Amino acid sequence: MTLAALMIMGGPSSIAQAQTAIDAPAPRTAAASAEYRINAGDDLDIYVWGEERMQRTVRILPDGTFAIPLAGTIAAMDRTVAQIATEIRTRIAGNFRERVPEVTVTVRNTAGMNFFVVGKVRNPGSYASGRTIDVVQALSMAGGLAEFADAKHAVILRHTRNGQVVEPIALTNVLKGARRLDAGMLPDALPTLRSGDVLVIP
Numbered sequence: 001m002t003l004a005a006l007m008i009m010g011g012p013s014s015i016a017q018a019q020t021a022i023d024a025p026a027p028r029t030a031a032a033s034a035e036y037r038i039n040a041g042d043d044l045d046i047y048v049w050g051e052e053r054m055q056r057t058v059r060i061l062p063d064g065t066f067a068i069p070l071a072g073t074i075a076a077m078d079r080t081v082a083q084i085a086t087e088i089r090t091r092i093a094g095n096f097r098e099r100v101p102e103v104t105v106t107v108r109n110t111a112g113m114n115f116f117v118v119g120k121v122r123n124p125g126s127y128a129s130g131r132t133i134d135v136v137q138a139l140s141m142a143g144g145l146a147e148f149a150d151a152k153h154a155v156i157l158r159h160t161r162n163g164q165v166v167e168p169i170a171l172t173n174v175l176k177g178a179r180r181l182d183a184g185m186l187p188d189a190l191p192t193l194r195s196g197d198v199l200v201i202p
Helices: 003-010 012-023 081-095 135-141
Strands: 043-048 056-059 065-068 072-075 103-109 113-119 125-129 155-160 163-168 198-201
Touching (some): 125 135
Antiparallel strands (some): 043 103, 065 072
């Protein structure tokens, strides 16, 4: 509906509401949050447009890196292919006098994302997935909550370059479904797990 039509039907207040709706930021989607992040052992295809000598398939080393001519060693662990492609293009820019060629990075093979679910679940243990999953999917793989589980205080333990971090997660509302959730888009996407993460259900 156009602003002119809104003026006729509802006056200035309707115009203000419409403008607010237009300017409001789009909610963060689960799909964006769940974009696959690279793990050690993954194979990547790297294509630099117009530079055949730089086309290659690389395997991510156990330390999460790989090397490519002109760009050097790239840290790939826990990053998306778009982030990796941007870094490669930035690093090789100084080798081209004119326009820097576009860089495309795709995942050829995945080594699988390994994670752990411990605590009060029916089947605690280690699990593997060929794609990024969220905490509810991980909980489902572990058989769901066990008796007396405290989903309200669940946490993710994650190793980073700066040490181990603890990320509290709120599972209660999601697990209670329609009793706690309104229909429509989730205001905040469910946390996703990375390789090596530990989901703890006290």
